[in-house]
Amino acid sequence: MSGTIIDILSWALIILGAFSLITGAVGVLRFPDVYTRMHAASITDTLGAGTIILGLILQAGLTLVAAKLLLILVFIFFTSPASSFALAHAALSSGVEPILDADLREDDKESSS
Amino acid sequence: MFAAATAALLITMIMALIRAIKGPSIYDRIVAVNMFGTKIVLMIAVLGFLMGRPEFTDIALVYALINFVGTIAVLKVFKYGDLARAHDDEEPL
Amino acid sequence: MGNRIIHSISLGTVLFAVWLVLSGHYTFFITTLGILSCALVVSIMQRMDLIDHEGHPIHLTWRAFTYIPWLIIEIIKANIDVLKLILSPSLPATPTLLRVKASQTSDLGQVIYANSITLTPGTISVDVANGEILVHALTRSGAEDLMDGEMDRRVTRMVGEDK
Incomplete structure (x- = not known):
């Protein structure tokens, strides 16, 4: 009985993950510039990867494989912001101007100084 | 169920590839390739379960690390044309 | 200085936990090799002066x-x-x-x-x-x-x- 509940839960997580993966990919195709595309890519890295790996952990049960999957999740959660930051920093410092609705960079500087 | 997840991952990877081919800037391509790499990690893990060989997670673990290092290395090469230098002298944006 | 010993011990523990997860073989000989390699990494990091509270924030x-x-x-x-x-x-x-x-x-x-x-x-x-x-x-x-x-x-x- 509890086996079925865990199965249903893990399948729900995997379906949710598949949905967010495809939505994130649609976002990567639809958004207009690099920075907004990065937001869409970060969905697939957090919610997509997180839910799929949690679903797999529930399928694996209390084994060494589950611990390894958890380790993969931890690695992804530590490395994905670092590479996003490096990408955004490199793009902006090499002069790729973002399409902006509001640029609050200078406002903030004046009000803080 | 694992087959469905694999299909979703494949669709995601195809869309990431389309973005990587269309560009237009080099950074769009790197975003797409970085995303593609994370999807490969998930793909290896899911395929391990689909084929009944969960030992594949070891490979996924190594790939998760390589993907990060690869992205940083490609960015550094495109920005400075050189992997060996240290760059502490950057101006704040 | 005492802080440094605590950080070394915690680093060794974390390394050994990762080794336990990744290894999957727990015979006496292989576990001994695992402990020795963790100790080696900790001593190399001691020599490189990389063990401090920023890199290993146990607090x-x-x-x-x-x-x-x-x-x-x-x-x-x-x-x-x-x-x-x-x-x-x-x-x-x-x-x-x-x-x-x-x-x-x-x-x-x-x-x-x-x-x-x-x-x-x-x-x-x-x-x-x-x-x-x-x-x-x-x-x-x-x-x-x-x-x-x-x-x-x-x-x-x-x-x-x-x-």
Whole structure:
């Protein structure tokens, strides 16, 4: 009985993950510039990867494989912001101007100084 | 169920590839390739379960690390044309 | 100096735990080799002077247990917002660049704050300089949420730098 509940839960997580993966990919195709595309890519890295790996952990049960999957999740959660930051920093410092609705960079500087 | 997840991952990877081919800037391509790499990690893990060989997670673990290092290395090469230098002298944006 | 020994012991423990997870073979001989290799790594790191409280922040362990669940809930909420935005036909994105103040004094605190911002979909930190973080936000409302400073306060409390 509890086996079925865990199965249903893990399948729900995997379906949710598949949905967010495809939505994130649609976002990567639809958004207009690099920075907004990065937001869409970060969905697939957090919610997509997180839910799929949690679903797999529930399928694996209390084994060494589950611990390894958890380790993969931890690695992804530590490395994905670092590479996003490096990408955004490199793009902006090499002069790729973002399409902006509001640029609050200078406002903030004046009000803080 | 694992087959469905694999299909979703494949669709995601195809869309990431389309973005990587269309560009237009080099950074769009790197975003797409970085995303593609994370999807490969998930793909290896899911395929391990689909084929009944969960030992594949070891490979996924190594790939998760390589993907990060690869992205940083490609960015550094495109920005400075050189992997060996240290760059502490950057101006704040 | 005593601090350094505690950090070495905790580093060794973490390394050995990772070894246990990755190995899967627990005979006497192989486990001995595992312990020896962990000890070797710790001694090399001692010689390279890499063991300090920034690189191995054990003093944050207990407070991190209250911060990480809050961060995960924030990530899920932000994910739902961005998913809705992508799926809406008109794509109502209002991208914003803004500077937020990072009130943490240590590098470690600022790194944790900037990484938390990037990990939350809808906001990406682009540059960290002079106690300020340059953030690219996907929507104006996401930028305003960030300017409220809730995450800033929580990170500051976690690294133990609030007054």
